[in-house]
Amino acid sequence: MPYFLLTEVVVGVVAGGVNALDSGSLTLLSYAASLPLVAVTALFGPVRPMSVAAVRAMCEVPGEELADGPAHSWAARGRASAWWTLHLGIGALISGMTLAVPPMAVLLIAVPVVGRMRDMRLGYGWFATDAAPYVAPLLGIGLLAGLTLCAVGAGRLLAGTAPVLLGPTAADRxxxxxxxxxxxxxxxxxxxxxxxxxxxxxxxxxxxxxxxxxxxxxxxxxxxxxxxxxxxxxxxxxxxxxxxxxxxxxxxxxxxxxxxxxxxxxxxxxxxxxxxxxxxxxxxxxxxxxxxxxxxxxxxxxxxxxxxxxxxxxxxxxxxxxxxxxxxxxxxxxxxxxxxxxxxxxxxxxxxxxxxxxxxxxxxxxxxxxxxxxxxxxxxxxxxxxxxxxxxxxxxxxxxxx
Structure with a gap:
């Protein structure tokens, strides 16, 4: 979030003093511009020990597969930077989905039981059809299931890449x-x-x-x-x-x-x-x-x-x-x-x-x-x-x- 807010302000100024969050394309551009900043900050020493501690606590990766202490070579720093960038990049997407998907899913699931919501189009004409009250809950459940699968998949991806990117180098060994x-x-x-x-x-x-x-x-x-x-x-x-x-x-x-x-x-x-x-x-x-x-x-x-x-x-x-x-x-x-x-x-x-x-x-x-x-x-x-x-x-x- 700090990286994204910084690049969002810069992109908004460069775009003519607009709010980048009001534009989907500018929001994506701000997200893309924040990743290089993430990669550069990950070259500093404390990032690898912090990443290793997070992986051990949340990803259930055996300790012997991970390196201890700060990186002592540029190759190790580069690998730690790659994992840190992947972690924050995927985490930002999952966080954004977590903020947007649950409210929308609850709204869709509530369509059949809330009378005033049955005639709401919500920008999609097919919600006004007779089948809309029954289709909306399935769509909401599908959104929640998709969010869960994305979160699990992201966790497994990070856990799988951690031994490769955060494992001990030849210098560490x-x-x-x-x-x-x-x-x-x-x-x-x-x-x-x-x-x-x-x-x-x-x-x-x-x-x-x-x-x-x-x-x-x-x-x-x-x-x-x-x-x-x-x-x-x-x-x-x-x-x-x-x-x-x-x-x-x-x-x-x-x-x-x-x-x-x-x-x-x-x-x-x-x-x-x-x-x-x-x-x-x-x-x-x-x-x-x-x-x-x-x-x-x-x-x-x-x-x-x-x-x-x-x-x-x-x-x-x-x-x-x-x-x-x-x-x-x-x-x-x-x-x-x-x-x-x-x-x-x-x-x-x-x-x-x-x-x-x-x-x-x-x-x-x-x-x-x-x-x-x-x-x-x-x-x-x-x-x-x-x-x-x-x-x-x-x-x-x-x-x-x-």
């Missing part, structure tokens, strides 16, 4: 896929943090408690050390768990790096001491390279390296037997222009007859370590190596994370 991929990456990151932190803590605490129980009578000093390690491990893990759950609760996937993550510089020695408190011998050889300090490593490399070492120690505690040898060093990369961090951890595998934890599920930790290394462009290898089990990770220290 790409944006949705990127959003899902980003969300999945955040979820995987948080899952790795939970697995590494909680999994290591549970394995270490279990073995520390078992060792303390066995040495309760023979070595009270060892028991006190094991209990202190249990206290320290659980306190750290509760803090990490609370921070990760806070991220999940707040629903802020845009800042995955705010998840708690100790580094080699901050907690490598503590990690090794807590592992030793479980009764496992760990021999560590550390070579930070020319810098002479793990604090000189890039923060993300130091963080991911810590988690990889933690996962290797967890596997050694759960599935290994005997001492663990750990070597961490900074060395020249393959092109000699960049450095890389190498982590090598070996330990004897547990014999099948030993009373060790039976693995019913697993592999997530090693897969998570491989994902961590891949983020930096590195790699992780794990498997039998001679008569020992070996975990080897290589993390480039130059360039950005992938």
């Amino acid at each position: 790409l944006a949705a896929a990127e959003e899902r991929a980003a969300d999945l990456a955040v979820r995987n990151r948080l899952a790795r943090e939970l697995h590494d932190a909680v999994g290591h803590a549970l394995s270490a605490v279990t073995l520390q408690a078992a060792a303390a129980r066995r040495m309760l009578e023979r070595d009270p000093d060892f028991v006190r050390e094991a209990l202190a390690a249990i206290e320290d491990t659980t306190r750290r893990t509760v803090g990490e768990l609370d921070a990760v759950l806070g991220l999940l609760r707040d629903g802020d996937p845009a800042r995955p790096d705010t998840a708690p993550a100790p580094t080699l510089a901050a907690d490598l020695d503590g990690l090794l001491s807590r592992t030793r408190a479980a009764g496992t011998t760990v021999t560590a050889h550390q070579d930070p390279g020319p810098a002479g300090d793990w604090a000189a490593l890039p923060a993300i490399a130091s963080r991911e390296a810590y988690r990889i070492v933690q996962e290797g120690l967890t596997n050694a505690l759960r599935h290994g037997a005997g001492p663990v040898e750990l070597r961490i060093r900074v060395q020249a990369g393959p092109d000699t222009a960049h450095r890389e961090l190498e982590i090598v951890m070996t330990n004897p595998p547990a014999a099948p007859a030993e009373d060790r934890e039976t693995r019913t599920t697993g592999g997530r930790g090693l897969r998570g370590s491989a994902e961590r290394a891949a983020l930096l462009g590195g790699s992780v290898e794990a498997g039998p190596h001679g008569d020992r089990w070996r975990l080897r990770a290589v993390l480039p220290l130059a360039g950005e994370a992938r």
Whole structure:
């Protein structure tokens, strides 16, 4: 109606200052002139979300067939403009028919029962015939039926064209896929943090408690050390768990790096001491390279390296037997222009007859370590190596994370 009223005034002025509504041809011309205005306004962003909401509410079109959000390309804007123009153009015709047809139909249906209306010609000579009082109601009912069919047909036409004109474009699908991929990456990151932190803590605490129980009578000093390690491990893990759950609760996937993550510089020695408190011998050889300090490593490399070492120690505690040898060093990369961090951890595998934890599920930790290394462009290898089990990770220290 706003578009039509505007063009009706303009057409009336151009036609010599007449009222365009007094002329059928000028009325149709005003209607035709309003459609380009409708199409132009539909190119603006809010039109598509508004149209999609209307279609979902009134046309019963499945939501997955329609695009969400404003159009991001001219092709999408053009399709949304086409549907908006079709919607308003057909809606204007149905609205005009709805205003004119019902009163006329009621009048025709009332002809046989209202005496004064029987002789009304209403501009049609055949109303004055003897059959007019009986034909008029049928004509009125036919007009109402035609109006109903037109409204239903218009609704089905709009519902049928909505998935084509308001459906997601290739750009929309790409944006949705990127959003899902980003969300999945955040979820995987948080899952790795939970697995590494909680999994290591549970394995270490279990073995520390078992060792303390066995040495309760023979070595009270060892028991006190094991209990202190249990206290320290659980306190750290509760803090990490609370921070990760806070991220999940707040629903802020845009800042995955705010998840708690100790580094080699901050907690490598503590990690090794807590592992030793479980009764496992760990021999560590550390070579930070020319810098002479793990604090000189890039923060993300130091963080991911810590988690990889933690996962290797967890596997050694759960599935290994005997001492663990750990070597961490900074060395020249393959092109000699960049450095890389190498982590090598070996330990004897547990014999099948030993009373060790039976693995019913697993592999997530090693897969998570491989994902961590891949983020930096590195790699992780794990498997039998001679008569020992070996975990080897290589993390480039130059360039950005992938």
